[in-house]
Amino acid sequence: MTLSTALSSAASGLFVTARATELASENIANVGTAGFARRSLETSSQVAGIRGVRIDAIHRHADPAIIASRRVAAAEVAARDGQAAFFTKIANLAGTPGQAGSLSDRLANFENTLTSAISRPDISGRLDAVMRAAGDFAQGLNAVSDGLARARQDADSAIEREVGSLNRMLKDLSKLNSRITAVKTAGSPIEGLLDQRQALIDKVNETLPVTVVPRANEQVALYTKGGAALLDRAPAQFGFAPAGVITADMSLSSGALSGLTLNGQPFATTTQHLSSGRLGALFVTRDVDAPALQDTLDHLAADLIQRFEASGLDTSIAPGAPGLFTDQGAVYDPATIEGLAGRIALNDAVDPQQGGAVWKLRDGLGAAVPGELGNTSLLRGFQGALADARDQTGTPFGPGALNSTETISALVTQIGLGQADAERAQVRSVATLDELTRAEQANGVDTDKELQSLLVLERSYAANAKVIQVVDEMMQWLLRI
Amino acid sequence: MISPTIGDLAIRFELRARMSGLKTDMSRLTSELSSGRKSNISKAVGGDFTYLGHIEASLSKADRFLTANKETKTLTDLTVAQLERVRAFSGPLSSTVLTASVSTLDTALAQAGEQARDRLDETIGALNTNLAGQRLFSGRAFDTAPLRSSDDLLAGLRTALVGASTAADIDSAARAWFADPTGFGAQVYTGSTQNADPVPISDTEAVDLAVRADDTVFRDLMRNMALAVLATDPGLGLTRDVQEQVFAAAGEGLLSAQSDLTTKIGDLGFKQQRIEQTQVRLAAEKTSLDAARASLIEADPYKTALELEDVQRRLQSLYSVTARSSQLSLVNFLR
Numbered sequence: 001m002t003l004s005t006a007l008s009s010a011a012s013g014l015f016v017t018a019r020a021t022e023l024a025s026e027n028i029a030n031v032g033t034a035g036f037a038r039r040s041l042e043t044s045s046q047v048a049g050i051r052g053v054r055i056d057a058i059h060r061h062a063d064p065a066i067i068a069s070r071r072v073a074a075a076e077v078a079a080r081d082g083q084a085a086f087f088t089k090i091a092n093l094a095g096t097p098g099q100a101g102s103l104s105d106r107l108a109n110f111e112n113t114l115t116s117a118i119s120r121p122d123i124s125g126r127l128d129a130v131m132r133a134a135g136d137f138a139q140g141l142n143a144v145s146d147g148l149a150r151a152r153q154d155a156d157s158a159i160e161r162e163v164g165s166l167n168r169m170l171k172d173l174s175k176l177n178s179r180i181t182a183v184k185t186a187g188s189p190i191e192g193l194l195d196q197r198q199a200l201i202d203k204v205n206e207t208l209p210v211t212v213v214p215r216a217n218e219q220v221a222l223y224t225k226g227g228a229a230l231l232d233r234a235p236a237q238f239g240f241a242p243a244g245v246i247t248a249d250m251s252l253s254s255g256a257l258s259g260l261t262l263n264g265q266p267f268a269t270t271t272q273h274l275s276s277g278r279l280g281a282l283f284v285t286r287d288v289d290a291p292a293l294q295d296t297l298d299h300l301a302a303d304l305i306q307r308f309e310a311s312g313l314d315t316s317i318a319p320g321a322p323g324l325f326t327d328q329g330a331v332y333d334p335a336t337i338e339g340l341a342g343r344i345a346l347n348d349a350v351d352p353q354q355g356g357a358v359w360k361l362r363d364g365l366g367a368a369v370p371g372e373l374g375n376t377s378l379l380r381g382f383q384g385a386l387a388d389a390r391d392q393t394g395t396p397f398g399p400g401a402l403n404s405t406e407t408i409s410a411l412v413t414q415i416g417l418g419q420a421d422a423e424r425a426q427v428r429s430v431a432t433l434d435e436l437t438r439a440e441q442a443n444g445v446d447t448d449k450e451l452q453s454l455l456v457l458e459r460s461y462a463a464n465a466k467v468i469q470v471v472d473e474m475m476q477w478l479l480r481i
Numbered sequence: 482m483i484s485p486t487i488g489d490l491a492i493r494f495e496l497r498a499r500m501s502g503l504k505t506d507m508s509r510l511t512s513e514l515s516s517g518r519k520s521n522i523s524k525a526v527g528g529d530f531t532y533l534g535h536i537e538a539s540l541s542k543a544d545r546f547l548t549a550n551k552e553t554k555t556l557t558d559l560t561v562a563q564l565e566r567v568r569a570f571s572g573p574l575s576s577t578v579l580t581a582s583v584s585t586l587d588t589a590l591a592q593a594g595e596q597a598r599d600r601l602d603e604t605i606g607a608l609n610t611n612l613a614g615q616r617l618f619s620g621r622a623f624d625t626a627p628l629r630s631s632d633d634l635l636a637g638l639r640t641a642l643v644g645a646s647t648a649a650d651i652d653s654a655a656r657a658w659f660a661d662p663t664g665f666g667a668q669v670y671t672g673s674t675q676n677a678d679p680v681p682i683s684d685t686e687a688v689d690l691a692v693r694a695d696d697t698v699f700r701d702l703m704r705n706m707a708l709a710v711l712a713t714d715p716g717l718g719l720t721r722d723v724q725e726q727v728f729a730a731a732g733e734g735l736l737s738a739q740s741d742l743t744t745k746i747g748d749l750g751f752k753q754q755r756i757e758q759t760q761v762r763l764a765a766e767k768t769s770l771d772a773a774r775a776s777l778i779e780a781d782p783y784k785t786a787l788e789l790e791d792v793q794r795r796l797q798s799l800y801s802v803t804a805r806s807s808q809l810s811l812v813n814f815l816r
Contacts, residue, residue: 031489031490032490034490038488091523096522096523096530096533097530097533097534097536097537097538098533098537098774098778104534104537104538108537108538108541111541111542111545112541112544112545115545115546115549115681116545116548116549118549118680118681119549119552119553119680120552120615120623121623122614122615122623122624123614372621372622372623372673372675373621373622373623373624374615374619374620374621374622374623374673374677374678375621375678376678376680377678380678380681383681387684405534405535405538406531406534406535408534409530409531409533409534409535410531412530412534413528413529413530413531413534416523416526416528416529416530417528417529418528419523419528420523420524420527420528421528423524434494434498437494438491438494438495439491441488441490441491441494442487442488442491443488444488444489444490444491445488445489445490446486446487446488446489447489447810447811447812448486448810448811449486451811451812451815452811455815
């Protein structure tokens with residue numbers, strides 16, 4: 001009958017208005033939640049005999065295209081942040097020319113003390129200053145080498161942590177997938193769970209960039225950019241063996257450092273799968289950036305040692321004997337150049353604390369007794385050895401001849417260029433991420449709009465209630481007949 | 482229902498990002514203004530430190546030589562001063578000795594001999610001078626005084642002259658003893674037989690003072706002075722005639738020694754000049770290197786101050802926009 005139809009229409013209107021108010025209040029409550037997708041109600045009029053309005057669906061305003069682009073940018077930012085942080089750390093250790101305590105500064109100090117000692121080689125205080133300055137320089141090289149080793153170790157343990165959390169997150173996602181399907185089948189709202197899943201995928205994406213593929217029943221599958229399956233009905237399992245203490249000769253190719261395994265199979269760390277994301281950046285730091293700098297640093301140390309081992313420089317020592325700088329007491333051996341910068345030290349013969357004497361800087365490392373106090377020939381020889389342009393063919397310093405200062409500038413330049421590149425890429429990726437985040441958030445909750453719709457809902461609720469009241473009165477009239 | 486909206490978070494995100502950007506700029510500009518140099522040097526040189534490294538190394542080298550050359554200059558000045566001192570009295574001494582050689586007074590020779598003895602002491606004193614522990618005329622043996630006392634010298638020479646009775650004999654015996662490494666070389670000279678090493682005054686130049694107490698000019702000076710002293714020595718028993726001849730020869734020897742000394746002083750004067758010229762050149766180099774470094778890494782204070790003002794103004798506008806837009810909400814109108 002028409003009156004009862006009117007009643008049921010009004011009742012459906014009340015129900016839908018109430019539901020819409022519930023959604024509006026949920027939206028307003030979550031106005032500050034990042035990653036919250038605005039809900040709205042999709043309604044249409046009832047069909048097939050029943051009148052009124054019905055709810056088609058609750059629409060979650062999440063644009064998958066923007067979200068996918070934002071994820072690409074986020075993975076890039078995570079990777080560049082890691083790379084820039086590494087280069088900044090090493091750049092601070094090595095220092096820049098003119099900065100106190102930098103490698104360039106220590107070398108300049110060493111040369112200053114030599115000049116001062118050449119002026120008065122009879123004053124042992126000046127020879128002592130030379131010994132200290134030379135020791136400081138060697139220690140500066142040790143410190144940078146240690147910094148590089150530490151950076152590799154930190155990257156290695158960070159990889160272990162990331163792999164662990166990645167495995168956990170993939171398992172959680174798999175569980176979330178099943179729960180969403182179960183709840184949907186039961187008929188309850190799943191928007192909150194969808195928000196949760198989106199947030200979790202964002203976190204996985206920062207570690208390892210992913211592509212999301214929707215599957216039936218609101219499930220999703222995750223693939224890497226290279227096409228390997230991370231989550232397709234069952235979560236994948238990554239494996240990694242941390243190395244603990246890392247020395248300069250250990251590398252991925254030598255087998256001393258571990259790569260990744262995916263479900264037991266070796267998983268390449270240098271391909272498209274890991275070209276972005278934090279995990280990829282950590283591997284690049286551990287296996288590419290740090291070893292390259294270590295190689296240059298080791299060649300710098302080798303150059304320094306060889307300058308002072310040159311035959312004819314110190315006639316008091318036998319040819320082939322260690323010079324002023326040693327490889328922990330031994331002569332330079334090209335076969336063991338890896339990690340040389342961490343082992344380079346001042347010859348014990350000139351260090352009083354190691355049983356040596358500073359006058360040997362003047363009279364020769366192999367001299368038995370002090371000689372004439374005005375003898376500056378060895379000291380001038382040392383000065384010349386540092387200023388000499390030595391041929392650098394076959395080393396990372398390239399063809400051409402460089403003096404000591406220039407080799408240090410070349411190392412600092414290598415670090416500086418790496419840092420500049422990483423920072424440029426970082427700035428670019430952050431700008432892109434900002435743009436995309438803003439675009440994504442533009443789809444978010446707008447309180448003005450929610451309040452506006454609340455006004456409308458209030459009126460519509462009142463109108464529906466009024467309809468019910470009027471229909472009720474009409475029925476009363478009927479019953480009074 | 483699809484209607485165009487802009488999420489609240491998007492507006493807030495925009496304002497927050499701009500604000501943090503401006504604040505970072507402001508702190509960077511403030512530190513650049515106060516320190517005078519760019520805060521990110523790596524960015525200022527584009528990561529390439531070759532040129533800056535070269536400038537810093539050259540500056541450091543110029544500084545180090547400017548300091549070291551001051552010491553070298555003091556050393557050279559003092560050396561020249563000692564030689565001047567000796568040259569100053571060798572002229573008058575030679576005329577005293579020559580006058581005495583033709584005088585008829587009994588005591589003339591003895592008095593001239595006394596003067597010569599004093600001058601010999603002064604000469605040995607001048608050659609034994611040290612500058613803060615470094616002996617100037619000992620060659621490489623910085624710590625040892627080059628000459629023993631005049632007593633040792635006279636005793637050694639006296640022994641060598643015993644038996645000589647003519648002026649010619651005395652002359653040749655004295656020359657032989659002074660030239661003998663076991664004579665003067667062992668009994669009087671205690672310095673090194675190697676000259677002090679050349680001292681570098683710049684990258685490419687070095688100054689070689691090359692003056693020792695056993696150089697020919699000093700040996701000639703001391704020989705003639707010592708002969709003037711010993712001629713009247715009773716132990717040698719020389720006749721008045723021979724004594725006068727010895728004195729005459731000594732007087733002439735002192736004159737020629739004086740002119741040799743003048744040449745040597747001129748030589749050293751030239752080296753002093755070279756040191757001064759190098760100092761001037763190094764100071765000029767330093768100025769231009771400082772300017773080159775400034776162009777690379779120093780922050781122009783005027784430009785930085787202008788930028789800082791601009792950033793502060795923009796930050797203030799952003800603050801007022803943020804405050805105003807936070808009030809633009811429908812909530813405030815639905816009371």
